[in-house]
Structure formats: C-alpha cells, structure tokens
Amino acid sequence: MMKKKSNNLYLGDRQPLNTMGKIGLGLSYMVLILWTIAILWPIYQMVMSAFNGMQQEYIIMNKGFEFSFDHFTFLFEETLYPKWMLNTIFISISTAIITLLFVSFTGFAYSRYRFKGRKASLMAIMIIQTIPSFAGLTAYFTMYSIISDVLPFFNRQMMLILIYSAGGIAGNTFILKGYLDSISMELDDAAKIDGCSNLKVYKLIILPIARPMLAIIALWSFLGPFMDYLLPKVILTNPEAYTLAAGLFTLIADKENMNQPAFAAGGLLIAIPTVILFTVLQKQLISGLSSGAVK
Known part of the structure; x- marks a missing residue:
C-alpha cells in the first residue's frame, strides 16, 4: 500500500518552500528585525534621556540612570514650551479645519462635475x-506685507496657517477626487x-461615505505643523509665537544654553x-463605509 505524505501539505495548495525560498524568507525576517531595531532604538534613547535625572545638560546618554521628571520641569518652568504647544495646536487645528472644509467641496466638484478647465487645473x-514650500x-x-496692510489683525501665525492650508488643499483635492471616483454614480x-x-447629495451621500478618507486628510493636516521646522523658523520672528519644532530647536542650537535631555523630553x-x-479617529481610519453601498 502507498503511504500518504501529509507532512508536505499546505493550506491553499501551496508548494513547500525549497532551499532558496527558506533563505529568502530568513533574509526578509532579518531585514524586518533590523528595520524595527533602527526605529525603536532612537525612541528608546529619547525615553531614557527624558526620564534620566543623572544626565547633564550637554550629554544625551549617561551610564547611570535615575528616574526623574527634572527635564520636564525645566521645560515648563524655564522655557516657553507651554506657549509653543498651544501655538502648534492652534495652528494645526486651524489648518485641519480649513483644509477639510475646502477639500471636501473641491474633491466633490472634480469627481462629480465636468467643467471647462478641469483637466488643466488638475494638472496644475x-x-x-x-x-517645495520653502x-x-x-x-x-x-x-504677508500686502495682507497685513489691508487687515491689521493678520499676524504671522495666520500667514503660516494660510500657507499650510493652501498646500494641503492642492494635494488633498487630488487624493479625495480619486477616492470619490471609486464611489458609484448610481448613489447620486x-x-x-x-x-x-x-x-x-454632497451632505447625505458623499460625506458619510468619504469619512475615512477625510479622517486621513485631517490627520495629515494636523500633523504637518508639528513636523515642520523651516517655515515656522523663517516666518515667525517672535520666540513666543514659535511652534514646537522651532521652539525646541532653540534648546540645541546655542552651545551656551544647550540642554539635550530637555530637548528629548519635549x-x-x-x-x-x-x-x-x-x-x-481610529474607527474612521480602519472603516470602509463605502463597502456594499450599492445594492
């Protein structure tokens, strides 16, 4: 009688890996592990430096470790960090709201309407x-000079919001338009x-279905001011108006006032x-509300 070879059977009728396949799989896991270490190691250093009370101001890592909140206390008592945080949150929320408001309309218009200059404007x-923005x-x-002459209340932070919003509207319009193109016109x-x-139709049909993509656009728009350093540093001349990126850089830019552990804490x-x-936004980011919309 013939013996059944059950040890080589794979789900989905997959063939067993040969020697080169196993080597390739091992190399893939090795690359992923090294990539994970490369990402987690700087985060580990940042956490250890932020909570290490034994660190000196000019040293980012020390042999000893003593859990302490001294560097966080320094941020809130000796620097303008709370002001920088409020400035960044204000700019980020304003940018996200303006970007979402305009992108939802422009994406809907480019997806659902055919008008003169449509292709040329999309190409633009x-x-x-x-x-690049800089x-x-x-x-x-x-x-800024022209607008501030007309509107005296227009300050540099508003100018920064205008720049971020304009750039976000241009890019995200194209992204949202592509997403709405996948929604059947039968719903409309x-x-x-x-x-x-x-x-x-825009309010009751398109917006609920496009909510996951709008959530992603809101997230991108909100995170932009947190990550940008160049524009706030150039446009904002008053340290009290700095964003977090520009403000924290002052902790490592000057050798006389350098405090690298406080920079890590910030x-x-x-x-x-x-x-x-x-x-x-977790539920919106992982949901697909357009699935099964057309019956």
Missing part, C-alpha cells in the same frame, strides 16, 4: 506638489430621483496630541 495641482519664501513675505442618481439636490511630549488624535 500635480505640478504644484513638485515645488521655494516661495519671498512670495510669502510679499503676500438614486438620491436625485428621490428629490435630493446636489447639495443634499520631543517625547509631542507624541501626546498625535496619540489622542489617532485614538479619536
């Missing part, structure tokens, strides 16, 4: 994204047959708003 949006510094200062037609206007605290936003 793609080209604009290839130009290339327009001269134009930003000229715009069915709503119009039931008496819905174009505005009601960088660790930046993650708190990001974690909160991820928690709030």
Whole structure:
C-alpha cells in the first residue's frame, strides 16, 4: 500500500518552500528585525534621556540612570514650551479645519462635475506638489506685507496657517477626487430621483461615505505643523509665537544654553496630541463605509 505524505501539505495548495525560498524568507525576517531595531532604538534613547535625572545638560546618554521628571520641569518652568504647544495646536487645528472644509467641496466638484478647465487645473495641482514650500519664501513675505496692510489683525501665525492650508488643499483635492471616483454614480442618481439636490447629495451621500478618507486628510493636516521646522523658523520672528519644532530647536542650537535631555523630553511630549488624535479617529481610519453601498 502507498503511504500518504501529509507532512508536505499546505493550506491553499501551496508548494513547500525549497532551499532558496527558506533563505529568502530568513533574509526578509532579518531585514524586518533590523528595520524595527533602527526605529525603536532612537525612541528608546529619547525615553531614557527624558526620564534620566543623572544626565547633564550637554550629554544625551549617561551610564547611570535615575528616574526623574527634572527635564520636564525645566521645560515648563524655564522655557516657553507651554506657549509653543498651544501655538502648534492652534495652528494645526486651524489648518485641519480649513483644509477639510475646502477639500471636501473641491474633491466633490472634480469627481462629480465636468467643467471647462478641469483637466488643466488638475494638472496644475500635480505640478504644484513638485515645488517645495520653502521655494516661495519671498512670495510669502510679499503676500504677508500686502495682507497685513489691508487687515491689521493678520499676524504671522495666520500667514503660516494660510500657507499650510493652501498646500494641503492642492494635494488633498487630488487624493479625495480619486477616492470619490471609486464611489458609484448610481448613489447620486438614486438620491436625485428621490428629490435630493446636489447639495443634499454632497451632505447625505458623499460625506458619510468619504469619512475615512477625510479622517486621513485631517490627520495629515494636523500633523504637518508639528513636523515642520523651516517655515515656522523663517516666518515667525517672535520666540513666543514659535511652534514646537522651532521652539525646541532653540534648546540645541546655542552651545551656551544647550540642554539635550530637555530637548528629548519635549520631543517625547509631542507624541501626546498625535496619540489622542489617532485614538479619536481610529474607527474612521480602519472603516470602509463605502463597502456594499450599492445594492
């Protein structure tokens, strides 16, 4: 009688790995492990430096360790860190709201309507994204001078919000348009047959379905001011108006006032708003509300 070879059977009728396949799999795991270490090691150093009371101001790592909140106390008592945090949160929330408001309309218009200049404007949006933001510094200062002369209350922080929002609207419009193109037009037609206007189609049909993508756009728009250093450093001249990136850099830019552990503590605290936003938008980020919408 013939013996059944059950030890080589794989689910899905997969063939067993040969020698080269096993070597490739091992190399893949090795690369992933090394990549994980490369990501986690700087985070580990930051956490240890932030909570190590034995560290001196000029040393980022020390042999000894003593748990302490001294560096966090230094941030809140000796620097303008609370002000920098409030400035960054204000700029980030304002940027996210303005970007979402305009992108939701522009993405809907480019996806659902055919108008003159549509393709040319979409091409212009793609080209604009290839130009780095710092290339327009001269134009930003000229715009600020013109707007501030007309609107005396317009300050440099508002100018920064305007720059972030304009750049976000251009790029995210193209992204949202591609997402809405995947939604069947039958939903729009069915709503119009039931008496819905174009505005009601946008409000009752498109927005609920596009909520996951809008959540991602909101997240990107919110995180932008937290990660940007160049524009706030150039445009914001008053240290009290700095964002976190520009403010924290002052802790390591000057050798006389350098405090690297406090810089690490400040960088660790930046993650708190990001974690909160991820928690709030978690359901939207992982949901697919358009699945099964057309019956």
